[in-house]
Amino acid sequence: MNKPNSAPTMKDVAREAGVALGTVSKVINGIPVGESYRLKVEEAIKKLNYRVNSYAKGLKSNRTFTIAVMVPNLISPFFSKLVNCINKSLAQRGYRMLLCATDYDPEQEQSYVIMAEQQKVDGIICLSYNPNLQVSEDVPLISIDRYFGAHIPCVASDNYGGGALAAQALVRNGCKSLAFLRVGSKLTNEPNKRRDGFINACENMAVPYMMKILDDGQPYSAFEEFLQAHMQDGKLDFDGIFCVTDLLAHQIMGSLRQMGLRIPEDVQVVGYDGIRHFGDLDYTCSTIVQPVEEMAETCVDLVLEKNEGKTPSLICLPVRYAYGGTTRS
Amino acid sequence: MNKPNSAPTMKDVAREAGVALGTVSKVINGIPVGESYRLKVEEAIKKLNYRVNSYAKGLKSNRTFTIAVMVPNLISPFFSKLVNCINKSLAQRGYRMLLCATDYDPEQEQSYVIMAEQQKVDGIICLSYNPNLQVSEDVPLISIDRYFGAHIPCVASDNYGGGALAAQALVRNGCKSLAFLRVGSKLTNEPNKRRDGFINACENMAVPYMMKILDDGQPYSAFEEFLQAHMQDGKLDFDGIFCVTDLLAHQIMGSLRQMGLRIPEDVQVVGYDGIRHFGDLDYTCSTIVQPVEEMAETCVDLVLEKNEGKTPSLICLPVRYAYGGTTRS
């Protein structure tokens, strides 16, 4: 042996098979080659257990078949489901996924983008809350839920339609007066449109509504105060609540039950996201379901797309209402 | 410009700064260099917005600062929490994570290992259910929850101790007779020891117990039949149940409630894993909590470890009992 404990290279395969380096390369890349040569090479590959070094390959071809994915974390069920689907889509197309959990830290997000750039990944899919993320032009970037500008495609669920759908579902189930509860940043991201859609639907149906929107710093208890303030004789002013996420719905339902209210008899609750217990069991609440698989598929389609000119700048995918036990049906 | 739309290379930086290639390399890698030279190089780097190409670096140095992580999916909360923690640990040490969701498919698992090898990752952390996974010697592999043999370190929670802890918790809360419910493969993986620990504790405490273990093919309804069979006059034969996972506990609790039983008044339930609602809210049930952070940290420590000879072959990390509303305390 010439190279004792080092992985075999193409050169080794060529020597073993008694052919030239170029021939080995051709066999590996499926370029036609003499039958007898091909067999010899394949045998040598098997014998030496040869694997192409994808770093050398990437260096040469400037393609790495790797996509970087950035999300705040994998703790939130929605994020982890999303990443799971993206992973599947990428794998189906022979792509690998480099994963980055940023913990909502703008600095980390920025440094991950830089990392991705120097990793020479073929593209980036990111769900970022950093309003001024700097990204170089030469690596395709797809954003989820946050619109950066016309030059960066953004994939989201139909948040506006979803907000409307929530209001309609509550009214259809008999609600006479609604409330919208929201927590989150003032950032102008796509999910903000849930409110607009909700309001529009309420006005169209001529149903009264109220809203409680928590700013970044405010504690959850502000919601409990809001609820208390609207209790009269053991009943709430409203009989239907749309929470901006299933997470918030879960928390609000805890508060409602503590106040002695029954769900859905006294008050009905609709969330947003479509979170299921343990990822694939029952819904945690009646909810507007985001089309996570389709969103993932769309992101992957876009990031791998060649024709960069004519990609749309915002794609909203349809949502649907799902019964989850916290409404009448 | 010589190279129009191509990323700048070290050579470009050298030309821009008017120094030699080697000098640029040294500046980048923090090797001492003349002050004036360093400044010139740093300025050129900034001006050209130069980034090192980590594929060329990896090719040369045979280190990629990338670890491949393999789990069945990111849907199960336990897996996603685990991956989240591993991601954090790796990031802290300047490592990147290549993620692979295998969907329990042995073929996919095998092909991912091959992929990882040819990606020339620095190591692999995997949670695999493939009993005969083939892995080459030259890339460090750490296993989670599944013991492959002395040559592959395995990290797990103290499943045996956890099983015992569950029995003790139930008895401490007044249970007189217990049941152990389990679903899963006959594979001899670490979580199987939960049963052994449970049995041992029951015998030590002289508490009667029964078990219902579902084989791979059997449907969940077999559990419901089991429960029905042990109902007498609206009461169960046992007053404490240890479910092998929180997921199973969640399902069983649904069945129990449907049968009109109250939890924890009529029957107490303990699960295993420490799953929380939405990842970081309340526990889904009283449970044995796996030390996920520590497990992740340990895996990363091991996979990056240099001294390969003296790594232990099995590391069990301590678990703890947590109250989650399905026991008396």
Added chain:
DNA sequence: TTGTATGCGTTATCAT
């Protein structure tokens, strides 16, 4: 059709 030679962007070993 098969083999040869060059270069991808780095690092590291040399002379200088």
Added chain:
DNA sequence: ATGATAACGCATACAA
């Protein structure tokens, strides 16, 4: 201390 140069493993244009 600095600069030229040879690998690293692969793809490919070009020569045979």
